[in-house]
Amino acid sequence: DTGVSQNPRHKITKRGQNVTFRCDPISEHNRLYWYRQTLGQGPEFLTYFQNEAQLEKSRLLSDRFSAERPKGSFSTLEIQRTEQGDSAMYLCASSLGVKQGSDQPQHFGDGTRLSIL
């Protein structure tokens, strides 16, 4: 079990630039989740995939955010025209889901910390 891997660990960029993060889940996990976490708060759900299908997207996610999981394995999260409010930790998690439901533990990566200058 190599765990969930996220790259890069840190990203510093200027306001208005585009950024892309990558998540490699545990290989046999079919579900993949993206969260955003700000200091002192719990993770906030952004979106989730079952295999390559994006099944749910938070209403909090603006059109500047897009996520893909093209082959049902790794996933990318892109933020276009970054704003200072996008500064946060972006966490990825994966789990094994057989049927609809949330009763499987999620395994988290160590996140990508985004800082917007």
Add this chain to the structure above:
Amino acid sequence: SQQGEEDPQALSIQEGENATMNCSYKTSINNLQWYRQNSGRGLVHLILIRSNEREKHSGRLRVTLDTSKKSSSLLITASRAADTASYFCATGASSASKIIFGSGTRLSIRP
């Protein structure tokens, strides 16, 4: 939006003492999970309790669930310095595959 609210927001205890954290939520759930997060790291799953269960144990952890009060508690017995972390509850509904996290309790263990 976050469904769970942990109480207290911060807790500092002496090593060896027990630590109790509470979580309250608003809507019906299928399960409730507890996670730990060390500073700068991802979350680690600790324990899951289903809506038809009232109590569950795992090592030094004891979780209770009261669906009538929409609340759960996490007890860590005989605390150790390595237990210093933030602890989050997360609720899941049967109709959804996502879980919703609370705002967490920051636990500090004094040597």
